[in-house]
Amino acid sequence: MxxxxxxxxxxxxxxxxxxxxxxxxxxxxxxxxxxxxxxxxxxxxxxxxxxxxxxxxxxxxxxxxRTVHSTVDDVPQRIREAAFAQAGGGFTTAASYRAGLPLAGSPAAALAMAADEGARA
Structure with a gap:
């Protein structure tokens, strides 16, 4: 009981x-x-x-x-990643977009990595 x-x-x-x-x-x-x-x-x-x-x-x-704050948040991440990768680079998520973090493996990420390595040299 x-x-x-x-x-x-x-x-x-x-x-x-x-x-x-x-x-x-x-x-x-x-x-x-x-x-x-x-x-x-x-x-x-x-x-x-x-x-x-x-x-x-x-x-x-x-x-x-399911609360979203912009239309970027409403698009599934896998679709955003595929679209940005196809365009030659971009951002993985709305949060990384707002933070300015490039998609890993994108031209923007390669440039950021090169600039970081250059700053350490």
Whole structure:
């Protein structure tokens, strides 16, 4: 039997039905269903053959992990790296772009390395 402390934990982080989770995320239930089929979307709990629940904290974390600050952040890193490498160099991530750090192996990185070695000589 669950103790009172176990019950208070579950009340603090309630399990939401698919309909409640969809409402919280401002999505259709069918979107959540498709994401589960594809293996994407927020993690869920399977309670039976058809009973699916979502932890509220999991949904909030999932949303927070998808917050972007610019369109550069919205493009997957592998696509950015491929595009910059194809163009002859560039930056690996939005953070390195803002910091001015060149893509390893790019012409800009080679120049930076040469300048650093020259400064040490």
């Amino acid at each position: 669950a103790s009172n402390s176990d019950l208070s934990i579950s009340c603090a982080d309630p399990l939401l039905t698919e309909a409640q989770a969809a409402h919280l995320l401002a999505l259709k239930q069918t979107t959540l269903q498709q994401w589960r089929i594809r293996g994407t979307g927020p993690a869920y709990i399977k309670l039976g053959a058809a009973a699916v629940r979502y932890r509220r904290s999991t949904l909030e974390t999932w949303l927070n992990d």
